[in-house]
Amino acid sequence: MTPAPLLRLDGVRIRHDGADRATPDGVSFDVAPGEVVLLLGPSGSGKSTLALALDGLIPHDVPATLEGTVTLAGLDTRTTPVGALSEHAAMVFQDPDAQIVTGTLLDEVCFATENQLLPLDEVLARAQESLTRVGLWERRFDNPDTLSGGGRQRLAIACALAMRTPLLVLDEPTANLDPAGIDEVYAVLGELATDGDHAIVLVEHNLDQAVGLVDRVVVLDASGRLVLDGPVREILGGLAHDLLDLGVWLPVSTLAAMRLREAGAPIPELPLTPAELTAALDALDSLPALPAPAGRAATPRRSSSEAYRDPVSDPAESRYGAGAPTRPADAVHPSGGVRVRGLDVKRGGKRGPTVVHGVDLDVEPGDFLAIVGVNGAGKSTLLQAIAGVIPAPKGRILIDGLDPATTDPRTLARHVGFVFQNPEHQFITHTAAEELDHGLRIQGVPDDERGARVDAMLARFGLEAHREQHPFLLSGGQKRRLSVGTALIAGAPVLALDEPTFGQDRERATALLDLLTALNRGGTTVLVVTHDLQLVADYATHVAVMGGGRLLGVGPTEDVLAGALIEEAGLRRPPLARATAALGRHPEWHTVTRLAQLPGRVDEPHPPAEFPADLAEATAAERLA
C-alpha cells in the first residue's frame, strides 16, 4: 500500500497577471512524505512560480491565475488560507536578506510559531531545537546582520524547521551565496534529507551539490510542461542527452563523462558526482589521450610584497617571473593592459580600514582574468580600485596606460568600462538607445557619428528591437547586455565586471560569459570578480586568488585550479578539478580542470533564443573546439 501523497499537483497551470502564456503549463505529480524531489527546467520554465504555488502563496498573495489543483495534506490550496497551509509547508527563498524580519536570531526563529499562536513553552522548545540543528544556537542573541550569507540562509532554514511542517520547499537556496556558504547550507540540507522527517522540494541550479541528496527529479521544458519524472539516477544518468536537448544543465561530472564516452572511453554508467566520476575513471585501465594543451605552460607566480617599482621604468617584470622571456619594449603601454604595484586600498575614506594590502598584478592585453576569493577577501575592492570606481593612491595602477587616480572619469571611460552587479543601478535614461547615446555624448562625439555607433552597439548585443524600451522593462538578460554595452560604448579596451553572475541561474550566467568570451576574442581585456569557480574554470584564461586582502597568487586557469592555491584561500575547487585531483590511476589527468581540456565533445544546452545567434554559436564552437 502506498502512503497517501503529502502533496498532489493536478494539471497545474499558472499565468502571472500580464504574462501572455502560462508557465508552468499543465504539471501533475505527487510528493510522498519524506521524499526529496529536485525540480529542473530551463530559465523561464516556471520552477520558482511552481514553488510559490505549493504552499498557497499563489494564488493568495501573488497576482497570478492558478488552474488545476494543488492539494497539500488533503487541503485545496485555492480555498485554504496561506496561514493554515503554513502548518504543512515551509518555504526557504533565494535571498536570505529578504526573509529576515526581526532583530535577533531567536526572535526570527520564533516568528512563525508565535504567529501560529503556539504556547510559549512550545515556541521556545522549537526555537532551541531548530537553531541547534543548523548550528546557530550559540548566536541566538545576535543580530542576523552579523551572520555571513551562508549563516543567514541557515537561519532561514531553522525558521522553516521550527514550523515542523512535513514539507519544505526551497527555491534556489544557494544562488546568492559564496562557495563556503553553499557548503554550509548543503551540510544542513544533507542531514535533513537523510533524516527523512521532511519531504523536500528543491529548485536548484547548483546540481553538482544537489544530486547527492535527491531521490527523484521532475523536469519541466521551456514552455513549462512536465516532460520527465523519475528517480534521479534514471533521469540524469540515463536520459542525459534528452535533458541537454531540453536546455537543462547537468552536473559537471556527468557532462565530463559524456564527453569521454564520445571519445571512446567505455564508461558503463554516467556519474553524477565528482566522487563517482573519480571512481568511474579509476575503474578504466586506460583513458583516451588528452588533447595537446592549448594554454600557456606556466606556473602560478606567488605574489610577493615587493617594494613599489615604477611600472614605466621596469618593463622587464613580466607575470611569469625572471626566467620567462621578456616582452619587447613597446609593450610597456600596450592597449588594454593592467599593471598594479604595491597597491593598498582603504574602504570608506582616508581613515577607513585597509582592505587591500600590497597587491602586485599584471594583466596582459587580451587576457580574461577572474579574481576569486571568499567573501571579504578584498576582490571587489581591488577591481573597483583598478577601474577607478573607488579612489586609490597615486602611482600604483596603470590601466591601459593611465593612472586612474589622476585621470578624470570622462577620459577613464574611454579606457575601462565597469559593470556593476545589478545592471539596474547603472541605468540613467529612459530608453535603451539613450543609455548608449549618453556615454557618447559625455565624450563629446558629434551627433551624426553617435547614431551609427549606437545602432552598431544595439545590433551587437541583439537589442535592436528594444531600442525605445525603458531599460527597467527589459528582460534580465537584456538588461545585463545593455549594461555591458554602456560600459563599452566609449571604446574602452578593458571591461571590468563585479559579480556579474550573482543570483543568476546557470543558463543566464553562461549566456553572459559566452558574450564576454566573444568580446575577449575580439581583443577586449576582461576582468571579472566572481565566486563561481566552475564558470572561472570554463571561461577565464587567468585566475587571481585573493585572501585576507592580499593577492595569494595569479596564473593561467589550469595551473591555479590544479594547484593548492584555491584551497589555501578557503575555496573549494570546482567539481571537475576535484574529481581529477582524486584520481589514483591516471596521474597525468590531475591537471584537467575544465571541460574544454577533455577529449571528445558534447553538446551543451543551447543558449536562450534572445541571445544573438551568430555571436553565441561562434563562441560555443570556440569553447568546445
Next chain:
Amino acid sequence: MSALAIDPYREAAPAPEWRYLHHLNPLAKLFGPLPIMLLLLFSRGVAIPAAFVALTLVLLLTGARLSGRMLALLLVGLPIAIAVLGVSFGIWVDPSRLPADALGAGIPLVTIGGWTFELSAYLTGLATAMRLASLLLLSLIAGLTSTGPDLARAMVQNLKVPYRVGYTALAAYRFVPRFGHELEVIRAAHRVRGTERGRGPIAATKRILGYAVPLLASAIRHAERVALAMDARAFGAHPTRTERHLVPWRVRDWVFVVGFWAVSVLLYWWVIQAGLGSLSDSRTGGG
C-alpha cells in the same frame, strides 16, 4: 512544562534596577513628555525651555544608562550646540520687529559696519535654540531607554494596535541600512556613467531623481519578497500572536506619567510666577 531552569531568553545585559527609565513601559516614556513637547512649541522666552532642559537632564542622568560618549554629548556638546545655534538663529532675527522694550534691546553685542547684533536678537535666537534642545531631550527619554521592538510590542499589547501593523513597521525598520548601502552603490554606478557632472541645485536635483528610480525599483521588489516570506510564516493568520516578551503597563507607569505631568505643570507655573516666562515683561502681565 514549567519555566526553564536557566532562562536563556533574557536580554543579554539588563540595565541595573536603579536605572528606572529602562524599567518603564515605552509608552509611558512617550506619553509623559508628549503633551509637554506640544506645550513647549508654543512657549516663548529662554526660561521655560531651559527649565525643561534641566528637568530632562536630571531624569536622563539619574534614570538612564548612558555611554561615556552620550554623557559627553549631553553635558558638553549640547550647551555648545545651544550657544552656537542661538547665534545663528539670532542673526536672522529682524530687530525692527522686536518690541522696543524687549529684554536686551539697544544693547549692542557686535557691530560690523552699519549692522549691529543686539542682545535682544541673540536672546530671541537663543530661545529658539533652547526650545529645539528641550524637544530633543524630551524625546530622548524614550529614545535612549527603550528599543524599537519593545515600542512596537507595547503598541500592540497595550494600545491594541493590530499586530500586522506593528510588526510590519518593525520589519520595515530593517530596510533602512539596506537602502543606505544600496544608495551608495547606485551613486558609484552613476558616477561611473559620468552623471556627477554639473553643479548647482538643478544638476543636484536631477542626480537625486536619477537615484530614486533604481532605488524605488529595488525597494518595491525587496518589500514584495519580504511580504511573501512573512506570509509563508503564518503572519496575520490569527488576530493575535503568542507574545514572548510581555511589556506590561504597571502602576509605576501611571506614577511616571502622572508625576511627569504634575511636575511639568508646577515647573511651568513656577517659571511664569518668577517672571521669567517671556522676553518682555509686558507679556507676562507683570505677574
